[in-house]
Structure formats: structure tokens, C-alpha cells
Amino acid sequence: MNPDLKIDLHTHSNRSDGTLTPAQLMAHAAAAGVEVIALTDHDTVDGLEEARQGAAAHGLCLVPGVEISCTWRAQGIHVLGLWIDPGGPALRRELDAQAERRRVRMRKMCARLEKCGLPGTELLAAVEAQPGLPTRAHLASAMVAGGHVDRAEEAFRKYLGAGKSANVAAEWPALVAVVGLIRAAGGVAVLAHPARYALSAGARRQLVADFAAAGGAALEVVSGANAAQHVDAVAALARKAGLEGSVGSDFHNPQLTWNPLGRSLKLPDCVAPVWRGYIT
Ligand code: AMP
Numbered sequence: 001m002n003p004d005l006k007i008d009l010h011t012h013s014n015r016s017d018g019t020l021t022p023a024q025l026m027a028h029a030a031a032a033g034v035e036v037i038a039l040t041d042h043d044t045v046d047g048l049e050e051a052r053q054g055a056a057a058h059g060l061c062l063v064p065g066v067e068i069s070c071t072w073r074a075q076g077i078h079v080l081g082l083w084i085d086p087g088g089p090a091l092r093r094e095l096d097a098q099a100e101r102r103r104v105r106m107r108k109m110c111a112r113l114e115k116c117g118l119p120g121t122e123l124l125a126a127v128e129a130q131p132g133l134p135t136r137a138h139l140a141s142a143m144v145a146g147g148h149v150d151r152a153e154e155a156f157r158k159y160l161g162a163g164k165s166a167n168v169a170a171e172w173p174a175l176v177a178v179v180g181l182i183r184a185a186g187g188v189a190v191l192a193h194p195a196r197y198a199l200s201a202g203a204r205r206q207l208v209a210d211f212a213a214a215g216g217a218a219l220e221v222v223s224g225a226n227a228a229q230h231v232d233a234v235a236a237l238a239r240k241a242g243l244e245g246s247v248g249s250d251f252h253n254p255q256l257t258w259n260p261l262g263r264s265l266k267l268p269d270c271v272a273p274v275w276r277g278y279i280t
């Protein structure tokens with residue numbers, strides 16, 4: 001395996017809350033020197049066929065993926081499924097259900113915004129006019145476009161973040177069930193951005209232990225723009241739990257210049273790469 005391989009196993013297109021089409025994302029990745037890329041849209045595999053064609057056109061290796069929202073002890077957790085068969089029937093059924101949960105939740109959040117004095121009906125229409133499965137990121141961008149907040153972060157801080165007035169906790173499936181679905185679709189389960197969840201150190205260790213016991217394969221050791229401060233801690237968690245490591249930018253948007261595609265995402269040597277056995 002080439003140790004300098006440029007690999008990114010966590011990205012989004014406009015089939016969820018990214019801004020680039022899958023084809024644009026592949027072109028952008030190739031131009032940035034990425035060699036292996038996973039498309040991991042939130043709760044949908046709709047972009048994978050377009051991504052496959054784009055990757056082939058640019059000589060990129062595409063890893064078919066998805067990022068599934070689930071719950072563990074009432075906390076929202078994201079699990080990446082990599083090397084999945086997007087046609088796997090049980091996975092397909094669950095993603096259809098997730099799409100419906102997201103649409104219902106979006107309607108509820110907009111109704112709450114209406115109660116807060118914002119034009120919830122208009123915001124819902126604006127979200128529904130955007131491509132992709134609706135996420136809070138779509139709602140935040142509609143709120144920015146409508147002049148209700150200056151920036152997406154403000155929308156989360158004032159309205160959409162956990163515990164805020166317009167936040168609706170979705171009824172996501174349990175973490176253990178989601179790991180099982182990914183495996184049943186021939187995929188490998190990776191716990192996304194383990195350092196990002198608001199958990200005590202003990203709870204985080206228990207999350208990792210439960211994930212491993214459920215058949216999870218790896219932790220996302222190098223994750224996103226704020227990687228450096230957490231890499232060692234997550235690598236240690238992975239080693240203790242006997243899990244492999246993954247790397248991903250969580251790229252959404254080329255305008256977020258602090259988190260570009262093509263940055264070096266180097267996995268520490270002490271952790272076995274999750275792509276070992278898949279990429280030579
Ligand atoms: P959802 O999956 O619908 O709960 O939406 C979560 C998405 O919103 C994440 O994947 C991010 O893309 C985005 N997001 C979450 N928190 C923030 C924040 N504080 N500022 C900007 N975007 C955020």
C-alpha cells in the first residue's frame with residue numbers, strides 16, 4: 001500500500017447538505033489530488049451512481065458510502081457505511097424510512113420557527129426547493145438567505161442546535177441496528193467524528209465499546225478541519241477497543257476554505273487503516 005496515497009473517506013454532495021453535485025465533487029477532488037474518495041451523504045445513496053461515473057472519468061477510486069444518523073443513549077451519532085452495496089434491500093428500506101423521518105422533522109422544525117415569529121412556511125418551501133435530503137444545514141442556509149440570521153452558525157446557536165427552540169430530536173434508529181444494516185449491505189461501519197459528541201470521557205469509551213461489540217470496524221481518527229487536537233485521543237480509543245482507523249475531511253462546500261478537499265489526512269501509524277484489504 002502506498003503510504004502517501006491521498007485518501008478521503010467522508011464527503012458530502014448536494015444529494016444531502018453539500019453544495020457540489022456528485023460529478024462536480026469528483027472533478028474537484030481530482031483537481032485537488034485526491035486518489036481515493038468516499039461519497040458519504042447523510043442517509044442517502046442517491047448520488048453514488050453519478051459519483052461512480054465522475055470518478056471513472058477522472059481516474060479516481062470511489063468508495064461507495066453513506067453517513068447514517070442514529071441514536072445511542074439519546075445522543076445523536078453518525079455512523080459511516082463504507083464499501084456498501086447501495087442496492088442492499090434492508091439498507092434501502094431503512095434509508096427510505098430515514099428520508100421520511102427527515103421530511104417530517106423538517107416540517108416540525110419549521111412549525112416551531114413559525115411559533116418563534118419566523119416565516120416557517122416560507123422557510124419550509126425554500127428548503128423543499130433545494131436538492132437533497134433535508135438537513136438542518138438546509139434550513140440554516142434558508143434562514144441566512146431570508147435575512148433572519150447572518151450566518152448558519154447563528155441559526156444553530158439561536159434556533160436549531162440541541163435544546164434550542166426550533167430543534168426537533170429525530171427518531172433515528174439505534175446505533176447497533178445501523179451497524180448491522182451496514183454489515184448486511186456488505187459494508188464496513190466507521191464511527192464518524194468520535195470527538196465531536198458531547199459526552200463524558202467514560203461515556204465516549206462506552207460508546208466505542210458498544211460500537212465495537214455491534215460489529216463496528218473503525219473510528220474516524222482523522223476527521224475534518226479540527227483534526228489535530230483530537231487525532232491522538234481518538235487513535236488511543238481505537239487501539240484500546242481493537243478497532244481500525246479511518247480518515248475523512250467531512251467536506252461539504254468549497255467556500256468553507258478552512259476545510260478543503262485534498263488536505264493531507266494522515267492516519268497515525270499506531271492504528272491499522274480501515275482501507276487495508278480494500279486498496280492496495
Ligand atoms: P441534521 O443531520 O439534519 O441534524 O443536520 C446536521 C448537519 O448540519 C451537519 O451534518 C452539519 O452539516 C450541519 N451543522 C451542524 N451543526 C452546525 C453548526 N453549528 N453550524 C453549521 N452547520 C452545522
Ligand code: MN
Pocket residue numbers: 012017042135137252
Ligand atoms: Mn452535514
Ligand code: MN
Pocket residue numbers: 067078192193
Ligand atoms: Mn456527521
Ligand code: MN
Pocket residue numbers: 010011012067250
Ligand atoms: Mn458528514
